[in-house]
Amino acid sequence: MADVIVVGAGISGLAFAWKAGQAGKQVLVLERDRRVGGCLHSERRPDGYWFEMGAHTVYNSYGAFLDIAVGGGVAGKIVQRGPARASFGLLRDGTYRWLTPPKVLLQLSWLEAAVHFPAGIFRKKEGETVYSYYSRLLGRGNYDRVISPFFAAVPSQKADGFPLEGAGSLFKKRPRREEFVRSFGFDGGLQLVADAAARSKGVTVETGVEVRRVARTAGGFAVTTADGRTLEAPLVAVAAPPDAAAAMLEQDFHELATGIRRVGTVRVDSMGVVLPRAECWMPECAFLVPVDDLFFSCVTRDPFPDPRMRAFAFHFRDGTSREQRLKRMSEVLRVPVERLGTPVERRTTLPSPALGHADIVAELDRCLAGGKLAVTGNYFAGLAIEDCVLRSNEEWKRVAG
Ligand SMILES: Cc1cc2nc3c(=O)[nH]c(=O)nc-3n(C[C@H](O)[C@H](O)[C@H](O)COP(=O)(O)OP(=O)(O)OC[C@H]3O[C@@H](n4cnc5c(N)ncnc54)[C@H](O)[C@@H]3O)c2cc1C
Structure with a gap:
């Protein structure tokens, strides 16, 4: 026993x-x-x-x-994650924008941010959701267009209702162990x-x-x-x-x-494919985040580059059919569905803290x-x-x- x-x-x-x-x-x-x-x-x-x-x-x-x-x-x-860790794509209305952290800030409407920021910065975080806090800090338009899709990519679901602080929150300040690099994976x-x-x-x-x-x-x-x-x-x-x-x-x-x-919980349906590097059009990036799409994120292996292959894991919203997922991957990756081979699939139940x-x-x-x-x-x-x-x-x- x-x-x-x-x-x-x-x-x-x-x-x-x-x-x-x-x-x-x-x-x-x-x-x-x-x-x-x-x-x-x-x-x-x-x-x-x-x-x-x-x-x-x-x-x-x-x-x-x-x-x-x-x-x-x-x-x-x-x-250590390589240079691609600091590049990501934003897909909005069929247009791809390839960004680095400073360029993400350029996606914001600065006029809207300037109106909200002075009052927003002094708001208490306690009792706020991700949406209530950031939309007051930077403006609703900025939140919906830029911030929300990036936050949704983190827990593979809309994160608007997540608590900003405490139990269930996405980001927490913790002491760093400086003997290790800041962000990393494992070989x-x-x-x-x-x-x-x-x-x-x-x-x-x-x-x-x-x-x-x-x-x-x-x-x-x-x-x-x-x-x-x-x-x-x-x-x-x-x-x-x-x-x-x-x-x-x-x-x-x-x-x-x-x-x-x-x-609360959500279901995430993930599909992953490996493609020869020569067949990939996408610039090297850590992930691609779409606005109002069937998927919340496409995470690549580019931060750990390989000379021959690249891999893409798409994390889809609950309720999409397998056919829809394959079609969307084929569109985004610009390869015919047949070339996707047999994608790896997994279904995850994730909590949705509110x-x-x-x-x-x-x-x-x-x-x-x-x-x-x-x-x-x-x-x-x-x-x-x-x-x-x-x-x-x-x-x-x-x-x-
Ligand atoms: C796509 C995605 C990307 C993520 N990226 C990150 C990231 O980069 N960094 C980060 O910190 N976190 C990330 N997370 C979150 C993090 O990975 C998970 O929250 C965490 O790994 C969950 O671990 P867990 O053991 O609580 O649950 P799970 O990993 O879900 O494990 C639960 C296990 O219980 C088993 N189980 C279920 N029912 C039964 C049963 N009846 N009998 C026996 N076994 C059962 C399941 O099969 C499963 O293996 C990500 C999550 C997802 C889905």
Whole structure:
């Protein structure tokens, strides 16, 4: 019998497993997919070429994530993002503009910004959404035309209603670890860190195992899987996306499940392709952001250039059909659909935190207080990888204490 069962092998679950394993526990991680990593999804081809289908960038302010990379022995694979990191495309009304950060500012209407900025700069950030704050700071027109699409590219959804600060917010100030470069990836992809945690001390991962229910027992918890097994452990961590977490907790932790269901979610359908460099028309860039389109962003591998190939991962809005996605990719990349080959596809459920998210998190923590059930994920502190790892670390501290 394992000391700890973790449900979900995304970075939240693996960070929890890492902590438990390092503390000398025997940890069993159950993952529904055939691979570990969740949103840390580095697609690797037999010829060694890789690209990111999910998260793509980490920063030297991700100290807790870096602890796993260092402890897991993969920090030597850190690669600095190349010059393309500072170039991006804005696609509006069929026209592509290739920008660097200073040129983004030139897209703003300075007259509108000048009218709003003096009053906006003194506004308190507390209780504001991304939209309410930035539209008052720079003007609604500027926000809608320039700011909103860039913010939407970060969480692959409209970010207008996200809280500006605190739980659920997109950007947080954190101390930087100056011994690492400011923003980076890993040679082989971010999934390398997930892989390292999955094979770390005390941790065993079973993939292809869907958990249906987490129940209380006299000595701890019983976890029921879709293949009909019941596994017991004194300590369980649920690290699945909110919809899946609520479903498995519904029967025995009804109040908690109800609280989790209050977190809004969106579905993101991603499609990625690799093309020979000679067939790509797009200037090298980190990403392309469209205004009012079927997709929120197209993330490239250009910050880690390869002499032969380029890769493009499109992150589409909920509700688009596969045909629509292929057609749009073919239009943007200017290659016939047949040349796209068999794109890599993934579907992700992401939280959509709104104002008041901190109250939901406080309510969930109240339900969890005093028990040995841990719940972690990107719907607590925030979506960023570092937010996930920090939440897992806190949960481990709480239940292990
Ligand atoms: C396209 C995209 C780009 C991003 N880019 C960045 C970035 O550059 N930097 C950054 O910091 N963050 C980024 N993020 C956000 C970040 O990657 C995620 O928020 C984070 O990785 C989520 O980790 P998680 O473990 O909480 O959830 P997930 O990664 O979703 O993992 C949850 C796991 O639970 C499993 N699961 C679900 N149901 C069950 C079940 N019933 N039984 C067993 N297992 C189950 C799932 O299969 C999955 O593996 C990005 C996200 C996306 C989608």
